[in-house]
Amino acid sequence: MSNTVLIIDFGSTHTQRIAQTIRNLNIYSEIFPFTKLPDGPAQYKAIILTDLPKPLHAKPSALLTYLNTHSHLPLLAIGDSHQYLDSTREGTRLTHSLEEFEDSQQSEAILKAFLLTTARLKQDWTPKSFIKSTVEELKHTLGSEKVVLGLSGGVDSTVTSVLIHKAIGQNLYCIFVNHGLLRKNEFESVLEQYKDMGLNVKGVDASARFLKALEGVTDPEQKRKIIGRLFIEVFEEEAQNIQGVSFLAQGTIYPDIIESVSVDGKVAVKSHHNVGGLPERMHLQIVEPLRSLFKDDVRKVGKELGIKPKLIGRHPFPGPGLGIRILGDITAEKVKTVQEADAIFINHLIEADLYDKVWQAAAILLPINSVGKSGDERTYERVVALRAITSKNGMTADWVDLPYAFLQKVSNAIIKNVEGVNRVVYDISAKPPATIEWE
Numbered sequence: 343m344s345n346t347v348l349i350i351d352f353g354s355t356h357t358q359r360i361a362q363t364i365r366n367l368n369i370y371s372e373i374f375p376f377t378k379l380p381d382g383p384a385q386y387k388a389i390i391l392t393d394l395p396k397p398l399h400a401k402p403s404a405l406l407t408y409l410n411t412h413s414h415l416p417l418l419a420i421g422d423s424h425q426y427l428d429s430t431r432e433g434t435r436l437t438h439s440l441e442e443f444e445d446s447q448q449s450e451a452i453l454k455a456f457l458l459t460t461a462r463l464k465q466d467w468t469p470k471s472f473i474k475s476t477v478e479e480l481k482h483t484l485g486s487e488k489v490v491l492g493l494s495g496g497v498d499s500t501v502t503s504v505l506i507h508k509a510i511g512q513n514l515y516c517i518f519v520n521h522g523l524l525r526k527n528e529f530e531s532v533l534e535q536y537k538d539m540g541l542n543v544k545g546v547d548a549s550a551r552f553l554k555a556l557e558g559v560t561d562p563e564q565k566r567k568i569i570g571r572l573f574i575e576v577f578e579e580e581a582q583n584i585q586g587v588s589f590l591a592q593g594t595i596y597p598d599i600i601e602s603v604s605v606d607g608k609v610a611v612k613s614h615h616n617v618g619g620l621p622e623r624m625h626l627q628i629v630e631p632l633r634s635l636f637k638d639d640v641r642k643v644g645k646e647l648g649i650k651p652k653l654i655g656r657h658p659f660p661g662p663g664l665g666i667r668i669l670g671d672i673t674a675e676k677v678k679t680v681q682e683a684d685a686i687f688i689n690h691l692i693e694a695d696l697y698d699k700v701w702q703a704a705a706i707l708l709p710i711n712s713v714g715k716s717g718d719e720r721t722y723e724r725v726v727a728l729r730a731i732t733s734k735n736g737m738t739a740d741w742v743d744l745p746y747a748f749l750q751k752v753s754n755a756i757i758k759n760v761e762g763v764n765r766v767v768y769d770i771s772a773k774p775p776a777t778i779e780w781e
Contacts, residue, residue, distance in 0.1 A: 345463055346385045347371040350405070352423060354392035356443050358600070358737050362636055363450050368465035369457055372634075373600055376405050386415060388461040390453075393421030393440045401426065416461040418453075434460055469639075469646035473505065476631050480509035484589060489629065490581045491591040492573075493518040493543060494661070495532035498593030498632060500653050501644040503541055505631050506591055508647075515542050515587070517580050519573060522549025523663030523672075525688070526681040535653060548576045556665065556672045560709075562781035565672070569662045590626040594633045595640060597735050636735045657688075657702045658736060666781040670709030680707040682760045683726045690752045691730075700742050703730040705756075706769075706780050714764030723764040726756055731778055739773040 347364055351357045351373050364371040374380055389412070405426060409417070419427060421440035436456060443449040457463050489506055493499050493516045506514045516536075520529040533545045555568050581587060632640055637658070644654040660666055664684075668676050684705040691697040706727040714721040728749070733739035753766040769776075 345370060345387055345466060347388045347390060347457065347461075347463070348380065348386040349373045349390045349392065350379070350423075351375050351392050352394045352398075354395055354420070355738065356420075356449070357392045358597075358636070358735050359446065360390065360392065360443075360449070360453065362638060362734055363446075363453055364457065365467070365636065365639060367454060367457065368467050369463050370467040370634075376402055379404065379408050386412070387463055388457060389415050389417045390456075391417070391419040391423035391426065393443065394423055397422075416456070418456045418460075436460065469642045472635075472639075472643055473508075473646060476505055477509045480506055480629070480631060483629065484510050484513070486510075486513065487588040488513045488515065488584065488586050489589040489591050490515045490517065490584060490587045490626075492516075492577055493532075493536070494593070494659070495524075495528065495535075495653075495656070496593070496659055497637070497640055497644060497654055497656055498595055500649060501640050501647065502591055502593040502630075502632055504539070504644070504647050504649060506629070507541055512542050514591070515581075515584050516544070517577060518543060518545045519576050519580075520545065520547045520549050521552040521569060521573060521663060521665075522674075523552065523569070523665045523677065525659070525664075526685040535650065539649075544580065546576060546580055548572070551576070553672065553674055553677070558671055560671050562666060565665050565781070566662050569665050573661075588627060589629045591629045591631075594630040596632075596634055596636050597737050599633060600737070638734060655698055657697075657700070660779055666779050667704055667706045669707065669780060676707055679724065679760060679762060680705055680726070683707070683756045683763065683766075686755050686759065687728055687752055690748070690755065694748055696744065696748070699732075700730045701733040701736075701739065702778060703728075704779075705729075712765045716764070721764050723762050725765045725767065726760070726763050727767050727769050727780070728752065729769040729778070729780075731773070733773075733778075736778065739778055741770045741772060744768075 347369060349357060349361055349371055357373060361371045361373055372380075380386075389409070409427065416434040417427070417436070419437045420443055424437040438452055442452060458465070484506075487510075489510065491499065491503055491506065491514060493503060495518065503514065503516055518529075518533060529545065529547065533543065536543045552569065552572055555572055556565060559565050559568060635643065641654050664677055664680050665672060667684075668680055687703060687705050688697070691700060691703055697703075706729060708725040708727055710725055711722050712725050714723055730742040730744055731739040732742050749768055756766050757763055
């Protein structure tokens with residue numbers, strides 16, 4: 343893309359916020375770790391160096407060479423990153439203290455002044471322009487080929503499907519697999535929501551198959567692998583019924599790419615794979631039209647596409663579903679328990695007008711029982727943890743300070759209506775050091 347800002351990351355906690363702030367100004371930005379710089383500078387019109395959370399043992403020579411080679415570009419250095427600038431640098435060079443970027447309003451003002459006044463960049467990267475260029479690119483790439491897409495009901499896969507449908511119409515085949523670990527009634531409700539969108543969607547209920555394969559499995563990573571392997575098998579079986587498929591579409595977004603590699607070049611928070619192994623087995627090419635977007639960007643594009651607010655505003659939901667919200671082994675009875683608790687929590691958030699103020703909410707079934715009291719009898723029943731977080735992109739998150747009266751109401755409703763639960767707790771952990779999900 344033209345008119346692009348290059349953000350060189352040293353591991354700053356502010357990096358993603360800076361990138362999103364720039365995009366909110368309708369200017370496109372990209373993040374690269376200082377250890378893995380882009381090959382060609384032609385598309386970049388300005389450079390920003392993030393702050394250093396910790397000193398580097400040695401000056402990175404490749405970075406110094408890169409900056410000197412592209413010294414004609416306006417550059418903003420934050421905090422101690424200015425030490426990597428050559429004093430003879432030709433282009434515009436600005437430095438700002440880290441303290442100025444601790445405040446989001448002040449950092450936004452600094453970035454706006456640098457990009458609009460100093461670098462003189464145009465504010466022409468909008469959802470409308472993204473849709474136009476992406477649909478044109480998809481038409482060119484896909485032509486008359488058939489594409490298969492695994493729908494999840496979430497905003498990423500929904501926006502992906504609508505974009506591709508605009509490009510190739512009924513040559514897009516969407517498959518929605520129910521692995522038995524969805525929210526309460528989600529399989530039916532999601533299929534119903536897609537009915538009037540003109541998409542070619544098939545629902546496949548494979549819940550019994552998944553639950554059987556997960557019997558007795560307690561290790562979180564093993565559960566993920568079983569769910570991922572079975573999803574590939576079910577998806578492949580359904581996709582092979584469609585003759586002449588050449589492409590597999592995925593709702594990969596920018597944080598999936600960023601979090602795949604850390605600043606020091608090692609594997610970071612997560613590996614990037616949506617349906618790992620499937621393209622190779624089916625000899626399919628991958629198409630990922632959202633891979634340059636943050637979650638907020640995706641929602642803006644979805645709104646511009648006219649997708650229903652209910653679909654656009656859905657909270658993120660993990661691929662393994664409730665499989666990583668049931669700690670320990672998975673049974674049909676436990677799935678029903680967490681589905682009921684989760685439904686009560688989500689419905690109360692909606693009724694209290696809190697749902698859209700929360701980025702993601704979940705009920706988690708803990709692998710412990712606790713002593714309780716019912717009438718004159720002691721009980722020894724399950725514990726449910728509630729999790730509600732606020733975030734911009736899922737890469738960092740903080741817990742939501744929900745009103746005590748609200749939490750009390752939800753707790754009472756869960757204990758009263760969900761059989762086998764006698765205690766509810768609330769998770770007040772931020773990411774980092776905790777993650778959003780418990781497994």
